[in-house]
Amino acid sequence: MLRIGIDFDNTIVCYDRSFPAVAATMGLITRDMASSKKDVKARLLSRPGGDLDWQRLQGQVYGRHMLEAEMFPGFLEFVCLTRLKGHEIFIVSHKSEFGHFDVDRVPLRDQAMLWLEKNGLLDESDLGVGRKNVFFEATREDKLGRIQELGCTHFIDDLSEVLEEPDFPQATQRILFQPSPGGADGPTDASVLAVPSWREMARQLIEPAGEVDVCRVVQARFPSLGTTHAQLRKGRGNSRVYELTAGSAESYALKVYPDRQRDSRPRLETEFSACQELRKRQYPVAEAIGADTRLNWGIYRWIPGGHIEVPDEPFLADAVEFVSRLYRDGQREGGFDRFAQASQACLSGAEIGRQIQERWQLLGAAGLQELDAFLNDEFYPEFDHAVAVARRVCGSLFAAELPRNRQIPSPSDFGSHNAIRSEGSRSVFIDFEYFGWDDPVKLVSDFYWHPGMRLGSAMRKRWIETCLDAFRGDSTFRLRLDSYLPLYGLRWCLILLNEFLSQGADHRLHADPERNNSLSKIRLEQLNKSRALLQEIKEAMYGFGPAIQAS
Numbered sequence: 001m002l003r004i005g006i007d008f009d010n011t012i013v014c015y016d017r018s019f020p021a022v023a024a025t026m027g028l029i030t031r032d033m034a035s036s037k038k039d040v041k042a043r044l045l046s047r048p049g050g051d052l053d054w055q056r057l058q059g060q061v062y063g064r065h066m067l068e069a070e071m072f073p074g075f076l077e078f079v080c081l082t083r084l085k086g087h088e089i090f091i092v093s094h095k096s097e098f099g100h101f102d103v104d105r106v107p108l109r110d111q112a113m114l115w116l117e118k119n120g121l122l123d124e125s126d127l128g129v130g131r132k133n134v135f136f137e138a139t140r141e142d143k144l145g146r147i148q149e150l151g152c153t154h155f156i157d158d159l160s161e162v163l164e165e166p167d168f169p170q171a172t173q174r175i176l177f178q179p180s181p182g183g184a185d186g187p188t189d190a191s192v193l194a195v196p197s198w199r200e201m202a203r204q205l206i207e208p209a210g211e212v213d214v215c216r217v218v219q220a221r222f223p224s225l226g227t228t229h230a231q232l233r234k235g236r237g238n239s240r241v242y243e244l245t246a247g248s249a250e251s252y253a254l255k256v257y258p259d260r261q262r263d264s265r266p267r268l269e270t271e272f273s274a275c276q277e278l279r280k281r282q283y284p285v286a287e288a289i290g291a292d293t294r295l296n297w298g299i300y301r302w303i304p305g306g307h308i309e310v311p312d313e314p315f316l317a318d319a320v321e322f323v324s325r326l327y328r329d330g331q332r333e334g335g336f337d338r339f340a341q342a343s344q345a346c347l348s349g350a351e352i353g354r355q356i357q358e359r360w361q362l363l364g365a366a367g368l369q370e371l372d373a374f375l376n377d378e379f380y381p382e383f384d385h386a387v388a389v390a391r392r393v394c395g396s397l398f399a400a401e402l403p404r405n406r407q408i409p410s411p412s413d414f415g416s417h418n419a420i421r422s423e424g425s426r427s428v429f430i431d432f433e434y435f436g437w438d439d440p441v442k443l444v445s446d447f448y449w450h451p452g453m454r455l456g457s458a459m460r461k462r463w464i465e466t467c468l469d470a471f472r473g474d475s476t477f478r479l480r481l482d483s484y485l486p487l488y489g490l491r492w493c494l495i496l497l498n499e500f501l502s503q504g505a506d507h508r509l510h511a512d513p514e515r516n517n518s519l520s521k522i523r524l525e526q527l528n529k530s531r532a533l534l535q536e537i538k539e540a541m542y543g544f545g546p547a548i549q550a551s
Helices: 018-025 037-045 050-062 075-084 108-118 140-150 198-205 211-221 267-280 313-331 349-364 369-398 440-449 457-470 477-495 502-511 519-540 546-550
Strands: 003-006 088-094 134-137 154-157 173-177 193-195 227-236 239-246 251-256 288-292 297-301 305-307 408-410 419-422 427-429 436-438
Touching (some): 037 050, 050 108, 075 088, 075 198, 134 140, 173 198, 211 239, 211 251, 267 288, 267 297, 313 440, 369 519
Parallel strands (some): 154 173
Antiparallel strands (some): 227 239, 239 251
């Protein structure tokens, strides 16, 4: 059994939002001057008297404003799964009783306990830490002594100087929690293990969670469902999916979203809200049942039916109707106004080019010879040509942002790969993690090119024809589609190579753990797919789009 000790501030608790907010409230900065605790500290310490301001600010954040702080993504999941495996967790923190220059003398330790209680970590069950396992010490020396006394097999801290103290217990494995790897505060001792996220911490320290473990967490966090069984299904895209069975014979889909520390996009919140809104409007989508944002888990009603392996005419008709309704509803006042832009929205030709260039640079930084040869010798010349053609054809439209009245509330990852043919032969659409406002040309183009769709030439032509009719009220839709379709195809060439990036590989392996031992094979397959798609674009496009061909 492991006995894992964990520091509190900046290890369990994340202050990146509360420090800028409280500093602005105190008049130390304006709200647009800093986006994290590190930014605030650097700005204050750079000015005369800034050290005292920094100490005053700390006293307020850790005291009066403590309950405004957030939990690091993945920590609650780590606690639940670690405790279910029978391991002990202790919180051991160097924390004074009162804050610096705090005239109100707010008890810091009491505030910390209130924060732990508010965030569900003091549960005495086998899913919580428990009050008896929380220790606040007056000095660093006392903290090290407590780690020794508790017999911690591992200790996790955000400060390398604590872990590298000469008196640190020799038998304890030292782990640096380092959300920003490679920063100035990294370990100098090679025996200190640096871990960037809590989900990765679980991967390093404990055995993988089984279906029984997942079921027990669901029973504790979503008790009203009456879940009796969880079965892992093959993950879709970046998330891991379980089918949950309840005693009432109801079935639900549990979606465990990707590591929020590695990808900060609010996938759960976006998808859950989108499903609620679409369901309210009677769109064919899954019913949103429950969400735990601290776990980053969401539950939806299970949709009985089968995957649509090959898109057919009934599916195409359902897809066109879905998109057409979204466009019409989006044009009405109050329609989907609470949603922001879609993830990686492209509202101009220039933005498409910028995103492609950014992906190209990220992939180039991987430093792999075969990948570099493809990117530089095969891909980039075609990209350069496609951008030049689109810029010439579109003129000033290329750089202009598309106005909201021509945008669509878009699913963003739309197609047969994210649809289920229900028992009533109706297509039900799923996966709205990236939902938001975007150019309908992007939605149409992504549907056209998506590698998971396997659209034949006849179906592609039919899709373009029906979309030209659906968006006939948009006077520049045809021009944008003709000009940008090749660019979106090139963008997909690079999306196919996500497995060459650490984040992309992590997401895929999270969704489908069985692929863990075949990453090199997967990368080769994806490179071949990207090369084949590039060849298809070269043969078919060259500056004139299928909208012209379809007319």
